[in-house]
Amino acid sequence: MKIHPLITKTEDLAALCGRLAKSDFVAVDTEFMRENTYWPELCLVQIANTEEAAAVDPLADGLDMTPLFDLLTANEDVLKVFHAGGQDVEIIFNFTGRTPHPIFDTQIAMMAISQSEQIGYSNLVESWQGVTIDKGARFTDWSRRPLTERQIEYAIGDVTYLSKIFPKILKRLMKTGRGEWLDQEMEKLADPENYRNDPTEAWKRIKAPGRNPQVLGRLKAISEWRELEAQGKNIPRGRIARDETLADIASHPPRQQADLAKVRGLSQGWKDNEIGRRLMAAIAKAEPMPDDELPPRAPRGAPLGKEGALVADLLKLLLKIRAREIDVAARLLARSDELEMLAAGVRKNLAMLQGWRYDVFGRDALDLVEGKLAFAVENGKLKMTHVDDAKPQAPESPLPQSSVVDAED
Template sequence: MIIHPLITRTEDLAALCERLAKSDFISVDTEFMRENTYWPELCLVQIANTEEAAAIDPMAQGIDLSPMLDLLTDNEDVLKVFHAGGQDVEIIYNVTGRTPHPIFDTQIAMMAVSQSEQIGYSNLVESWLGIAVDKGARFTDWSRRPLTERQIEYAIGDVTHLSKIFPKILKRLVKTGRGQWLDQEMEKLADPENYRNDPSQAWKRIKASGRNPAMLGRLKAIAEWREHEAQSKNLPRGRIARDETLADIASHPPKQQADLAKVRGLSQGWKDNEIGKRLMATIERAQPMPDDELPPRVPRGAPLGKEGALVADLLKLLLKIRAREIDVAARLLSRTDELEMLAAGVRKNLAVLQGWRYEVFGRDALDLVEGKLAFAVENGKLKMTHVDDEIAVPLEERAQARE
């Protein structure tokens, strides 16, 4: 494989992307810094196919990233392969307003060919290629220039390894016939809605108890205010104010700016500085949240009841058995909250009762809830067995019969 020197010129990048555009797939990775900024700072982009690999320096003076960004977001003929690519896709979306497509994530794909829930990149490389990845450069400062040879070698290794692993995973998927299982998951990863930053919805990320419209109205207003303050200063939102501080202010709003000095998490300076003024103005303008925006009511106590909770536990056990039997990650088949809803009697809009999930797991899960499936021990192993409706007798009736 040809490894190019660090690309810092537009003409070199354009030539590379022209060649890569003829590939069936390219592997992609990014290095970025976000500890001290609101927006992730893109520091390096690595791209490879089966023949060549390169690292591109987006911080190089005068470089135009358009050839690369067009390849990633506009070329539908080239599959873009990532590993745990959510943050990489987010960064590309922030720069372009578009997401890479079509897309393939090897971490998600591993869930369909093994019981790995969230396999890390190092473990992926070791399991498929038998190579131990040098992690020494992982947490270096990628924004500092010049980059060292070790940093560049480490970064390019991410995509060269990935370009070798992807065909192997694809071959396994074809062999097992599970490729179509991942279509929906990959489309979700590429959905721009996952990365669109709407300040008016920022309040939903903050934990706050209760459904009081006045309190939630304040929370929504000050959460949106914090987003705009953080964006304008390009600082992490937590540097403006922490989530718990906003929740406290929403629940116990200060009557005047001087009271901000008494709020846990705010400094004394807030009692008379400009940012404190803007916060107080936001609180004063806040309106109660309309009924149609209020979060849904959460049932008090155990939402399933004792019997329902037992059924949910049985469903989780069935999920573990099925995942082990067919060697897939349990989370790919169903989420815990879906099993609890199924145990509670919900039948509509559950992914586990639709498509391939229903065929592989959902049908048996439904049979278990309806008493048509039972656990059995065979040769020391726990298995499932279908129960004849005519002989399916509740445990209570069996106990009475024995008496």
């Protein structure tokens, strides 16, 4: 495979993208920094097919990234392959307003051909290539220039290995016939709605118990305020105020700005500074949340209670057994909260009761909660038995009563 020098000129990038556009797929990875900023800072993009690989420096003076972004987001003929690509896709969306498509994520794919829930890239390479990756450059400052040869070599390695591993994973998927299982998962990854940053929706990320319209209305208002403050300053939202602090303010709103000094998580300065005044203004403008915006009520039948919790535990056991039987990650079949909802009596809008998940797991899960499936031990192994299929058989010669030995004897 040909490894190009670090690309810093638009004409070199355009030429590379022109060649890659003729490929069936490209492996993509990014290096970025976001510890001190609201918006992740894109520092490097690595890309490869089966013949060549390169790292692109988006911080290079005068470099126009349009050829690369067009290849990733506008060319539907080339499959874009990532590993755990959620943050990579987010960054590309922030720059272009579009997401890479079509897309393939090897971490998600591994869930369909193994019991790996979230296999890391290093483990992926070791298991498929037998290579141990040098992690020395993993936590480097990718924004500093110039980049060292070791940094660039490490970064490009992420896509050179990925371009070799992807065809093997694809072949395994085709052999197992589970490729269609992943279509929906990949489309979710590429859905632009997952990456739109709407400040009015920021409150949904904060854990706030209850459905009180006044409390949630304040939470929505001050969450939007924090989001806009963080965006304007380009600093992490937690630097403005922590989630727990916002939830506390929403539940126990200060009556005047001086009371902000008493709020856990805020400094004394908030009692008379400008940001404190803006926070108080956001609280004052907050309105009760309309009924159609309130979070859904807990599913009917929840909380589960002791018996329901036991049923949920049985469902989790069933899930573990089925995942092991077919060598697939349990999380791909069902989530724990779905199992609890099923145990509580919910039957609608559960992914595991739809499509291939129903055929592979959901049907048996339903049978279990409806008393049609039982667990048994056979030859030291736990197995499932459908009650309808388990026909009692009379013994050939019943033992006389005197032959029955009491357990206490």
